[in-house]
Amino acid sequence: MRLLLPFVTLLLLLPSFPQAKSKGTKIDYYRVRLESVEVGDAPQGIIGNPENEEGFTTPRYQDSMIRIVFTFEPTHIDFFLTNEGDSNLKIIWDEALLVDGVSNISEGVFHRGVKLFYKNDAQVPSVVLKGSGISESIAVKSRVYYSSYLERWVFKNLLRDKDKLTQLKVLLPIETEGGRRDYLFVFSVRWENRKVEAEFDTGRWFYVSGK
Numbered sequence: 442m443r444l445l446l447p448f449v450t451l452l453l454l455l456p457s458f459p460q461a462k463s464k465g466t467k468i469d470y471y472r473v474r475l476e477s478v479e480v481g482d483a484p485q486g487i488i489g490n491p492e493n494e495e496g497f498t499t500p501r502y503q504d505s506m507i508r509i510v511f512t513f514e515p516t517h518i519d520f521f522l523t524n525e526g527d528s529n530l531k532i533i534w535d536e537a538l539l540v541d542g543v544s545n546i547s548e549g550v551f552h553r554g555v556k557l558f559y560k561n562d563a564q565v566p567s568v569v570l571k572g573s574g575i576s577e578s579i580a581v582k583s584r585v586y587y588s589s590y591l592e593r594w595v596f597k598n599l600l601r602d603k604d605k606l607t608q609l610k611v612l613l614p615i616e617t618e619g620g621r622r623d624y625l626f627v628f629s630v631r632w633e634n635r636k637v638e639a640e641f642d643t644g645r646w647f648y649v650s651g652k
Contacts (some may be wrong), residue, residue: 507525508522542607
């Protein structure tokens, strides 16, 4: 009986903590829209919030230096950034931050390619050549941990707490030959009181279809 109990407990936990790629699961959907961008004395750019083919909002912004398109997933934020300027640019990861409307705490982030064991170490800036782009992803350092019980890394959801989460802010410092701009992207977040299809892969959740 003692041997059976741990096995039954593990089976009960499997739906909440899938180990391999899992499809067909439905989770809460949060609609995220870009409301404003603060860039110091720089001229204001263009903000848009179109929907993609899957029915998800893809917030975007463009000015004379960058064009950026965000995709908000339950556990992290993906984005594609294009260098629109006349010189190469650098993303200063060690000074990038995320603030949500529930905790209101500025939290450090790490980007794609950083090994999870070293997520709290210094990060080398990413260089984006003029006229080119970069596909990136950011997650909050404090919301990723290693579970000895599950024997894997666990990503806590960024989009959570239903209607309590109403805002997210992302600070992304960009440096060029002409100087530095600290982009503060301010997003509104709305829980839509519905569940959409999602996929679990390598410790993270991805929205699959909102239709």
